[in-house]
Amino acid sequence: xxxxxxxxxxxxxxxxxxxxxxxxxxxxxxxxxxxxxxxxxxxxxxxxxxxxxxxxxxxxxxxxxxxxxxxxxxxxxxxxxxxxxxxxxxxxxxxxxxxxxxxxxxxxxxxxxxxxxxxxxxxxxxxxxxxxxxxxxxxxxxxxxxxxxxxxxxxxxxxxxxxxxxxxxxxxxxxxxxxxxxxxxxxxxxxxxxxxxxxxxxxxxxxxxxxxxxxxxxxxxxxxxxxxxxxxxxxxxxxxxxxxxxxxxxxxxxxxxxxxxxxxxxxxxxxxxxxxxxxxxxxxxxxxxxxxxxxxxxxxxxxxxxxxxxxxxxxxxxxxxxxxxxxxxxxxxxxxxxxxxxxxxxxxxxxxxxxxxxxxxxxxxxxxxxxxxxxxxxxxxxxxxxxxxxxxxxxxxxxxxxxxxxxxxxxxxxxxxxxxxxxxxxxxxxxxxxxxxxxxxxxxxxxxxxxxxxxxxxxxxxxxxxxxxxxxxxxxxxxxxxxxxxxxxxxxxxxxxxxxxxxxxxxxxxxxxxxxxxxxxxxxxxxxxxxxxxxxxxxxxxxxxxx
Amino acid sequence: xxxxxxxxxxxxxxxxxxxxxxxxxxxxxxxxxxxxxxxxxxxxxxxxxxxxxxxxxxxxxxxxxxxxxxxxxxxxxxxxxxxxxxxxxxxxxxxxxxxxxxxxxxxxxxxxxxxxxxxxxxxxxxxxxxxxxx
Numbered sequence: 001x002x003x004x005x006x007x008x009x010x011x012x013x014x015x016x017x018x019x020x021x022x023x024x025x026x027x028x029x030x031x032x033x034x035x036x037x038x039x040x041x042x043x044x045x046x047x048x049x050x051x052x053x054x055x056x057x058x059x060x061x062x063x064x065x066x067x068x069x070x071x072x073x074x075x076x077x078x079x080x081x082x083x084x085x086x087x088x089x090x091x092x093x094x095x096x097x098x099x100x101x102x103x104x105x106x107x108x109x110x111x112x113x114x115x116x117x118x119x120x121x122x123x124x125x126x127x128x129x130x131x132x133x134x135x136x137x138x139x140x141x142x143x144x145x146x147x148x149x150x151x152x153x154x155x156x157x158x159x160x161x162x163x164x165x166x167x168x169x170x171x172x173x174x175x176x177x178x179x180x181x182x183x184x185x186x187x188x189x190x191x192x193x194x195x196x197x198x199x200x201x202x203x204x205x206x207x208x209x210x211x212x213x214x215x216x217x218x219x220x221x222x223x224x225x226x227x228x229x230x231x232x233x234x235x236x237x238x239x240x241x242x243x244x245x246x247x248x249x250x251x252x253x254x255x256x257x258x259x260x261x262x263x264x265x266x267x268x269x270x271x272x273x274x275x276x277x278x279x280x281x282x283x284x285x286x287x288x289x290x291x292x293x294x295x296x297x298x299x300x301x302x303x304x305x306x307x308x309x310x311x312x313x314x315x316x317x318x319x320x321x322x323x324x325x326x327x328x329x330x331x332x333x334x335x336x337x338x339x340x341x342x343x344x345x346x347x348x349x350x351x352x353x354x355x356x357x358x359x360x361x362x363x364x365x366x367x368x369x370x371x372x373x374x375x376x377x378x379x380x381x382x383x384x385x386x387x388x389x390x391x392x393x394x395x396x397x398x399x400x401x402x403x404x405x406x407x408x409x410x411x412x413x414x415x416x417x418x419x420x421x422x423x424x425x426x427x428x429x430x431x432x433x434x435x436x437x438x439x440x441x442x443x444x445x446x447x448x449x450x451x452x453x454x455x456x457x458x459x460x461x462x463x464x465x466x467x468x469x470x471x472x473x474x475x476x477x478x479x480x481x482x483x484x485x486x487x488x489x490x491x492x493x494x495x496x497x498x499x500x501x502x503x504x505x506x507x508x509x510x511x512x513x514x515x516x517x518x519x520x521x522x523x524x525x526x527x528x529x530x531x532x533x534x535x536x537x538x539x540x541x542x543x544x545x546x547x
Numbered sequence: 548x549x550x551x552x553x554x555x556x557x558x559x560x561x562x563x564x565x566x567x568x569x570x571x572x573x574x575x576x577x578x579x580x581x582x583x584x585x586x587x588x589x590x591x592x593x594x595x596x597x598x599x600x601x602x603x604x605x606x607x608x609x610x611x612x613x614x615x616x617x618x619x620x621x622x623x624x625x626x627x628x629x630x631x632x633x634x635x636x637x638x639x640x641x642x643x644x645x646x647x648x649x650x651x652x653x654x655x656x657x658x659x660x661x662x663x664x665x666x667x668x669x670x671x672x673x674x675x676x677x678x679x680x681x
Binding site: 067096097098099101102104105 | 588592649
């Protein structure tokens with residue numbers, strides 16, 4: 001009857017606890033089998049008992065603090081032949097004067113059965129036990145957090161790095177690819193995290209007016225909250241709109257305050273958003289004061305099933321112009337090496353360098369870029385920025401014909417190799433400022449000649465055929481976070497003699513330029529703080545009368 | 548036989564009761580503190596026990612004062628009031644004997660002694676009132 005009652009109770013609560021000491025057996029572990037040396041096991045027969053050596057559980061009692069309680073005593077009578085188990089149910093008396101005579105508190109002497117979760121009490125149980133610590137009195141915990149609430153309301157919120165930028169309805173969205181390349185609109189833009197994402201969106205000409213994500217309105221609709229949880233709103237203004245035609249040609253629109261919504265025109269859907277670039281201006285108090293969005297709108301035709309959208313967000317501090325760094329302070333691999341000139345003719349401390357006139361750091365220090373047609377003279381001046389840590393080799397082929405004049409050819413090749421504005425100084429750290437002269441490394445120019453044999457006829461001129469830029473860098477700073485620092489930059493131009501060709505013949509010589517980064521870090525030395533010294537010096541007039 | 552109607556045994560008993568009650572109060576309070584440390588004694592159960600102990604102390608002081616006054620001035624009114632308050636003290640003592648959250652063996656002992664002395668006192672008070680009235 002006890003098991004039937006237990007199964008009935010199991011539907012609402014757990015199984016009822018066993019409290020009868022005569023039926024309680026902690027060494028009965030095997031079901032329907034006799035456990036060795038377990039005198040209280042009901043599965044054991046008298047024959048099994050005769051094989052035991054001792055009783056592993058000699059006594060089973062309840063709480064020993066009670067004044068009088070029942071106890072089941074098991075023992076083996078080894079004198080008898082065969083040995084038999086003796087089971088006695090006795091009243092055990094606690095002699096202490098502080099034993100519990102009676103208790104009116106039901107949960108005092110036993111563990112409480114946990115509440116079984118049902119659909120009614122699930123929320124309350126989750127609130128009580130759902131966190132890392134169990135609250136004994138969940139209501140008092142809630143009161144504490146509520147008490148902090150009004151106090152926090154007086155405290156001003158502000159955005160911090162990484163916090164999602166909040167808008168009126170949810171968050172500022174920057175659609176990005178999640179698992180596949182399809183756009184997911186649930187990616188929030190984080191404060192001060194410059195992001196650029198590209199993803200694919202499925203479109204159709206018929207549905208282009210109904211798909212929200214291809215319309216400008218979707219991206220500037222909700223206003224951004226200036227600080228989290230506030231009512232101050234910043235509207236997103238349209239900074240510029242670029243219309244991209246089907247063949248890829250982009251034109252900038254003049255008046256940019258007109259909202260262009262997608263519409264169907266001549267079997268094309270125009271004003272489809274192909275790219276959005278957000279620029280948010282913030283103050284150093286963590287408040288967003290301005291938001292602008294630049295759009296690239298395009299058109300899709302009947303055959304298009306999907307378009308690629310690109311999104312970008314960048315943050316600028318108010319009253320500053322952003323200077324893009326290539327590392328802070330050490331160079332980051334993959335970012336362009338910063339370089340510049342020292343302006344001449346400045347009357348007073350010409351210790352002012354400014355970076356190359358294009359603040360675009362990708363244009364400061366460049367090498368020749370190889371093109372698909374490898375003709376040097378038709379190269380059109382394509383150059384690629386030198387990225388820190390990336391060794392590069394590029395080149396082209398020069399076709400020398402009979403009538404070529406040496407001197408102009410040498411100058412052309414020099415311009416080709418060095419580019420229009422070859423810098424004089426390279427920043428030694430990624431964040432070197434233009435006014436710190438010592439942070440800039442001068443470029444050493446070297447010339448070598450391919451000719452081994454010294455030609456006494458110096459009439460033949462030399463043409464440069466290769467430019468090798470060797471950048472030596474070292475690890476600087478602490479062992480756990482070494483920063484890359486450029487120590488030495490040398491540009492070696494190798495020249496060769498241009499031999500005059502008989503007419504009708506032509507020769508092709510390769511022109512190469514390369515950049516090599518070498519790590520010249522010395523082995524790391526641990527630096528210890530100096531032991532404190534006892535600065536015990538006698539005052540100078542200590543031996544006054546005698547000195 | 549003598550002109551003095553005040554009951555000497557009652558006076559002795561009241562005096563001894565006063566001393567014993569001080570011991571009883573301190574012992575019960577100490578045991579409640581011990582129980583709250585050793586056993587699980589939630590606040591919902593601890594508060595009534597402590598409150599009733601304090602009420603009992605106040606009641607006991609009042610009761611003993613009235614009893615002594617009535618006995619010495621040979622007036623039946625304070626003595627009768629003291630007898631009535633004894634009923635309240637008996638109820639509280641029974642609470643600590645039976646209905647407390649944890650009743651230890653020591654609790655049983657002190658409360659049994661207290662109840663015995665209350666019983667004896669009540670008999671002596673009735674006799675004294677009868678003597679004063681007549």
